[in-house]
Amino acid sequence: MLNEEKMTIVKMIDERFGELVKVMKKERGYSLHEISDRTNLSPSYIYRVIRGHRFALLETKLNILLNCFKMEEEVEIYLKMVIKNKESLKKITD
Structure with a gap:
């Protein structure tokens, strides 16, 4: 099971990315x-992403998290969540 800190980070990647970048x-x-x-x-x-004035695409999120903050484990968890959600959406639309 994932610890609470990692789950908080993963949730921030998804919902409050700019805030996460600011904290990191x-x-x-x-x-x-x-x-x-x-x-x-x-x-x-980067400043606009942090301030919430720009939306960060998945590619941008991965770039910042991996190349700058070396957050491989958190990114892996996040990507699994994104894929799982995509599969759920597909089931709804079929």
Whole structure:
């Protein structure tokens, strides 16, 4: 069973991604430019994601989580959740 901290992170990836990036940025002491260098995303784009002014696509979420914060385990859990939800939606629409 997953611990509560990992489940909270996975939920944040799904529902409050900008807030998660802000927390991780602060915890690790990263600047917007450091995140930008690690992800090849512009600092202004990252800032807008953090502030909730931009929606982060799945590809962007994975880029930030894997290339910047090295959150492989959390990403794996999140992707399993996304796939499971997609299968549930497919059953409803069939």
